[in-house]
Amino acid sequence: MAQNVMDIKKFSFTYAGAPAPSLKNINMPIEKNKITALIGPSGCGKSTLLRAMNRIHDLYPGNQYDGRIDLLNEETGEMENILEIKKENEFIRLRQKVGMIFQKPTPFPMSIFDNVAYGLKIDGIKNATELKDRVETALKGSALWNEVKDRLKESAMGLSGGQQQRLCIARAVAVKPEVILFDEPTSALDPISTGAIEELLVELKKDVSIAIVTHNMQQASRISDFTAFMYLGDLIEFDKTETIFLNPSEKQTEDYITGRFG
Numbered sequence: 001m002a003q004n005v006m007d008i009k010k011f012s013f014t015y016a017g018a019p020a021p022s023l024k025n026i027n028m029p030i031e032k033n034k035i036t037a038l039i040g041p042s043g044c045g046k047s048t049l050l051r052a053m054n055r056i057h058d059l060y061p062g063n064q065y066d067g068r069i070d071l072l073n074e075e076t077g078e079m080e081n082i083l084e085i086k087k088e089n090e091f092i093r094l095r096q097k098v099g100m101i102f103q104k105p106t107p108f109p110m111s112i113f114d115n116v117a118y119g120l121k122i123d124g125i126k127n128a129t130e131l132k133d134r135v136e137t138a139l140k141g142s143a144l145w146n147e148v149k150d151r152l153k154e155s156a157m158g159l160s161g162g163q164q165q166r167l168c169i170a171r172a173v174a175v176k177p178e179v180i181l182f183d184e185p186t187s188a189l190d191p192i193s194t195g196a197i198e199e200l201l202v203e204l205k206k207d208v209s210i211a212i213v214t215h216n217m218q219q220a221s222r223i224s225d226f227t228a229f230m231y232l233g234d235l236i237e238f239d240k241t242e243t244i245f246l247n248p249s250e251k252q253t254e255d256y257i258t259g260r261f262g
Contacts, residue, residue: 005178005209006030006053006098007070007079013045013052016062022048025067026235028228030179032072035201035210037224037241039217041261044230046213050181053211054098055082055091071097074178096123099172103184105164107156107171112148115156115167119175138174141207142166143200162193169200173208180204182212186219198223217257221245229253 006029013023023045030036030053038046048057057063070079071094082094096119108115116135125131135152139145144166148159156167165185172180182201186194201210202223214220220227220241227244229237229252237244237253248254255261 003032003072004029005032005072006211007068008049008053009068009070011049011052011065011067011069013048013057013066014064015048015057016060016064021066022233023052024233028235028238030209030211031226032209033205033207034225035205035212035223036226036228037220038211038213038228038230039215039220040230040236040256042215045233046230047183049230050183050211050213051100053082053179053181054095054100055085056095056100058091072178092122096175097178099175099177099180101165101168101172101180101182101185103187105161105168105188107159107164107167109155109157111153112156112159112167113152116170116174119171123175134174135170138170139167141173141204142170143196143203144170160193162189162196165189165193165197166200169197169204173204177208179209179211182210184213184215187215194219217245229256231256 008026008028011023011026012021014021026049038050040046051057053069065083068081069083071082073080085091085094108118113135116138117131120131120134136145139148144163147163159167186197224241227241228235229244231252237248237250244253245257
């Protein structure tokens with residue numbers, strides 16, 4: 001039976017000072033070891049929802065969450081509401097379990113090795129051999145090892161855009177998260193790098209559950225198992241990707257996918 005790694009229930013979100021919620025009563029599962037794509041026009045709330053899934057909005061005060069976002073605790077098998085998290089150490093733990101990859105690659109201004117080892121060191125791993133092994137495993141997992149294995153001490157800033165994005169994925173993967181959130185991870189990349197990242201995501205879902213915001217319909221249909229169509233802060237439709245693209249139940253969804261929208 002399919003298991004959800006995350007469950008979003010009756011979730012609404014309001015930015016500090018905004019007169020109305022940006023997200024309204026969202027109900028949506030994130031299934032374990034599957035890719036869930038969030039699609040919809042600009043400003044419909046896709047990225048807002050994605051960033052709520054690891055409470056990154058909390059970096060700015062005054063934002064308001066309502067409802068629940070339950071995350072599976074792998075140790076206990078119980079679902080825990082991440083909206084109840086208050087303590088700094090709980091936030092750190094959450095963001096290790098639910099990693100985030102942004103539109104623009106965000107390598108740290110340090111060596112390739114130190115970028116990937118960063119989260120591991122925060123996790124308390126000091127042993128040099130273990131660090132070396134975990135960094136190598138993460139770089140292999142993000143299909144970057146062969147390109148960088150002889151330059152691990154060099155600055156990550158010298159890598160190409162596509163390589164930097166795969167490095168950020170390696171950094172996220174290294175701490176063994178349960179979910180990785182991707183916010184338009186290929187929109188700043190060329191077609192070849194985009195293809196490499198897409199292949200990587202399909203490979204990664206064996207070990208991790210993925211939610212991805214994309215404006216690229218073809219990308220959503222190629223790589224995702226489930227698709228959520230959002231419009232003006234509402235979740236219009238959620239289903240298996242094949243159903244959403246071939247036989248949507250809502251006219252708005254069909255209009256958006258066929259380009260008759262707006």
